[in-house]
Amino acid sequence: xxxxxxxxxxxxxxxxxxxxxxxxxxxxxxxxxxxxxxxxxxxxxxxxxxxxxxxxxxxxxxxxxxxxxxxxxxxxxxxxxxxxxxxxxxxx
Numbered sequence: 001x002x003x004x005x006x007x008x009x010x011x012x013x014x015x016x017x018x019x020x021x022x023x024x025x026x027x028x029x030x031x032x033x034x035x036x037x038x039x040x041x042x043x044x045x046x047x048x049x050x051x052x053x054x055x056x057x058x059x060x061x062x063x064x065x066x067x068x069x070x071x072x073x074x075x076x077x078x079x080x081x082x083x084x085x086x087x088x089x090x091x092x
Contacts, residue, residue, distance in 0.1 A: 031090070034090050035085070035088055036085065037085060037086075041085070041086070044082050047071075047072050047079070047082070048082070048083065048086050050068060050071075051064055051068060051079075051083055054067070054068075062076075065079045065080050065083075
């Protein structure tokens, strides 16, 4: 059983310092590999933003996964997997 609830703290997602930006710029391939993300995930940014908005509006996660799955023509479990990957954090 996977625990998505542990990754629910999303307040820090939209903030970054200049230092962190430079570290990411220098090490972006390594960071992407450690997160198991490639540039192809860029296409999921609008869906992720919509997820954050719906979550902030109080919608339940299961409803969000199904709604976004229908909207973006993905299975709800694929939406959940993408969201989980985009919520991951690592130390750089």
